[in-house]
Amino acid sequence: VSSAGQIPAALDQAFSLAVQGRPRPVQVLVPANVWAESVASYPEAPRGSVSVDLSKPDLSDINSKLRDAANVLSRARHPIIYAGCGVINANASQLLRDVAAKLSAPVFTSVSARGVIPETDPLCFGLLTFQGANELLSEADACLAIGTCFSEISTLTWAIKMPKDLIQIDIDPAELGKNYPVKVGLLGDAKHVLSQLVPLLRDRGQERETLKQMQSVKQTWKAEITEFMAKAPQQPVHPRWVVHKLRELMPAETIFVADGTQAQFWLYDEAFTITQPRTLVLSEVYQTMGYCFAAAIGAKLAASAKPVVCIAGDGTFMMQLGEIATAVANRVPVIVVVLNNGHLNAIRHFQ
Numbered sequence: 150v151s152s153a154g155q156i157p158a159a160l161d162q163a164f165s166l167a168v169q170g171r172p173r174p175v176q177v178l179v180p181a182n183v184w185a186e187s188v189a190s191y192p193e194a195p196r197g198s199v200s201v202d203l204s205k206p207d208l209s210d211i212n213s214k215l216r217d218a219a220n221v222l223s224r225a226r227h228p229i230i231y232a233g234c235g236v237i238n239a240n241a242s243q244l245l246r247d248v249a250a251k252l253s254a255p256v257f258t259s260v261s262a263r264g265v266i267p268e269t270d271p272l273c274f275g276l277l278t279f280q281g282a283n284e285l286l287s288e289a290d291a292c293l294a295i296g297t298c299f300s301e302i303s304t305l306t307w308a309i310k311m312p313k314d315l316i317q318i319d320i321d322p323a324e325l326g327k328n329y330p331v332k333v334g335l336l337g338d339a340k341h342v343l344s345q346l347v348p349l350l351r352d353r354g355q356e357r358e359t360l361k362q363m364q365s366v367k368q369t370w371k372a373e374i375t376e377f378m379a380k381a382p383q384q385p386v387h388p389r390w391v392v393h394k395l396r397e398l399m400p401a402e403t404i405f406v407a408d409g410t411q412a413q414f415w416l417y418d419e420a421f422t423i424t425q426p427r428t429l430v431l432s433e434v435y436q437t438m439g440y441c442f443a444a445a446i447g448a449k450l451a452a453s454a455k456p457v458v459c460i461a462g463d464g465t466f467m468m469q470l471g472e473i474a475t476a477v478a479n480r481v482p483v484i485v486v487v488l489n490n491g492h493l494n495a496i497r498h499f500q
Contacts, residue, residue, distance in 0.1 A: 150177070150178070150179055150180075150183060151180070151183070152183060152186065153183055153184075153186040153187075153188045154188055156177075156179070156183075159177050160177060163175040163176075163177050170320045170321050170322075171235065171238075171319075171320045171321045171324075211335065211336075211337070211342075211345075214333055214334075214335055215335065215342075215345055215346055215349060216349060217332075217333050218293075218316045218333045218335060218346060218349075219346060219349035219350050219351075221291055221314050221316060221332060221333065222252055222291055222293055222316060222350060223252075223350055223351035225252075225290050225291035225314065226290055226357075227288050227289050227290050227291075227357070227358075227359045228252050228254040228289065228290070228291040228292070228293065228359075229254055229255055229256075229257060229285065229286070229289045229291070229292050229293075229312070229359070230245070230248065230249055230252070230254050230255070230256045230257065230292070230293045230294075230295070231256075231257045231258070231259070231277070231292055231293070231294045231295070231297060231311075232245055232256055232257070232258045232259070232262050232265050232266075232294075232295050232296065232297065233258070233259045233261070233262045233294070233295060233296040233297025233298065234259065234261040234262045234265075234296060234297070235295060235296015235297065235318075235319060235320060235339045236262060236265050236295050236296045236339045237262060237265050237296075237426045237427065238296065238339075239296065239320075239338050239339040239340040239341075240340060241295075241296075241339040241340035241343055242265050242266055242426065244339075244340060244343040244344060244347065245265060245266060245295065245339075245343065246266050246270070246272060247343075247347055248293065248343060248346065248347055248350065249266075249272045250272065251347065251350045251351075251352045252293075252350060252353075253353060253357040253359070253360055254272075254293075254357070254359065254360075255272065255273070255274045255285065255359060255360055255363040256270075256272055256273045256274060257274050257275065257276065257277050257282065258273070258275065258276065259276075259277075259297050259299075259300060259303040259433070260276065260300070260302055260303050260417065260429070260431065260433045261300075261429075261431070261433045262296075262297070262426075263275070263276070263423040263426075263428075263429050264423040264424055264425045264426040264427070264428055264429065265426050267423075267424035267425070268422045268423055268424060269422065269424055271360070271364065272360070274363050274366075274367070275419070276303070276417055277303060277304060277305075277309050278303075278305060278309075278417060279370070279419050280366070280369070280370045280373075280419055281366030281367075281369065281370065282309075283309075284362075284366065285359065285362060285363055285366065286309065286310065286311075286312075287310075288359070288362075289312045289359075290312055290314060291312050291314040291315075291316070292311050292312045292314070292315050292316065293316045293318070294311075294315060294316065294317045294318070294329075295317075295318045295319075295339050295343070296318065296319060296320070296339045297319075298319075298324050298327070298328070298434070299311075299327075299328040299329055300433055300434050301434070302433050302434070302436065303433070304328070307328055307329075311329045313332070314332050315329055315330065315331045315332055316331070316332060316333045316335070317329075317331045317333075317334050317335065318335045318337065318339055318342045318343070319334075319335075319336065320336070320337060320338050320339070322336055370419045371419075374393065374419060374420045377389065377390075377420075378390065378393055378420075385490075388412070388415040388488055389415060389418055389420050391415070391486070391488065392415045392416060392418060392420060392421040392460075393420040393421065395421075395458065395486065396420070396421050396422055399456060399458060400455075400456060401424050401425055401428075402425055402428065402455050402456075403428060403455060403456045403457070403458055404427070404428050404429075404430060404445075404448045404449075404452060404455050404456070404457045404458070405428060405429050405430070405457075405458050405460060406430045406431065406441045406442075406444045406445040406448055406457065406458070406459050406460070407429075407430075407431040407441050407459075407460045407461075408431075408432075408437070408438055408439065408440050408441040408460070408461050408462060408465040408466075409431070409432050409435065409436030409437045409438050409440065409465075410438060410461070410462040410464070410465050410493075410494070410495055411462060411490075411494040411495045411498065412460055412461060412462040412465075412488040412494075413431060413436075413460065415460075415488070416429065416431075416460060430444055430445075430448055432444075438464075438465045438468060439465050439468030439469045440465075440469075441459045441460065441461050441465070441469075442459050442461065442466065442469040442472045442473075442476075442483070442485065443469060443472050443475070444459075445457050445458075445459035445483045445485075446472065446475060446476050446479070446481050446483060449481050449482065449483050450479075450481060456484065457483050457484065458483075458484045458485075458486060459483055459484065459485045459486065460486050460488070461485065461486070461487050461488070462487070462488055462489075462490070462493075462494065463487055463488070463489040463490065463491065463492075464492065464493040464494075466485070466487050
């Protein structure tokens with residue numbers, strides 16, 4: 150806003166945007182000088198419509214785009230799928246697996262979408278940053294991206310290359326082609342669009358070379374992890390050993406919550422497997438420090454029957470010590486694992 154009189158309409162617009170399509174925070178920018186303005190009275194703000202539904206695309210143009218997308222994916226020799234948390238939000242995990250099986254295509258996921266199909270599933274590779282991912286991506290000639298904003302963290306500051314034939318499905322029109330150019334952009338809820346796309350895909354009825362290659366890559370790093378874990382733990386204990394042991398000891402439904410620290414990045418390691426959606430909670434886009442313990446309390450209140458484990462660095466845990474009182478006062482049992490290296494290590498790394 151550039152004047153105080155614009156604030157009511159701007160706030161109204163912000164609330165409208167916040168609940169449309171993909172619900173999310175909306176920022177209203179108010180320059181410092183505007184706060185110093187005096188106004189006799191505010192005009193009545195127009196009541197914005199909050200009933201806009203972006204989940205169902207315009208049928209006048211979606212059918213031709215669906216056919217175009219299906220043709221690109223069906224003729225590709227090495228297609229891949231990249232799934233974001235929009236698939237989880239739309240409850241479209243089964244449709245995602247149906248598409249992957251029909252295309253015989255490996256599924257990669259964003260950080261926040263881990264577990265959308267189990268990482269132990271023969272169709273799932275895991276993160277774009279897992280060992281061997283570059284090898285598979287370099288040969289891919291088409292990609293179906295679903296419900297993802299291609300975040301800075303998941304794509305290593307957008308250094309990871311996507312195939313030129315990129316099909317993107319998203320409920321937010323602003324995300325289509327924002328971070329990677331798209332060949333076909335499909336606007337809508339993941340479940341709605343995928344349900345229309347699946348019947349149009351050609352089923353080749355055989356496992357493609359890409360899937361065989363993916364399984365070979367996974368076997369390589371699984372063997373490396375087995376060899377690593379067979380050695381006696383060193384002192385100080387290696388973080389990879391810690392996260393792998395946590396995964397072995399805790400049930401599959403355990404919710405892990407992490408801070409935006411170097412400690413968090415050990416949860417992106419191949420040694421830490423996720424098999425259920427919504428069991429890895431973190432601030433992927435904003436990488437917030439001092440977030441995880443309060444978020445873990447919230448997760449435990451929301452899913453009281455599931456174990457909740459908070460993974461923190463010593464520096465970030467110091468920022469949130471007061472929340473221990475919150476947990477005690479409200480009798481919220483949360484397990485806290487502090488990876489103590491005696492530094493704000495992400496800062497030290499950049500220094």
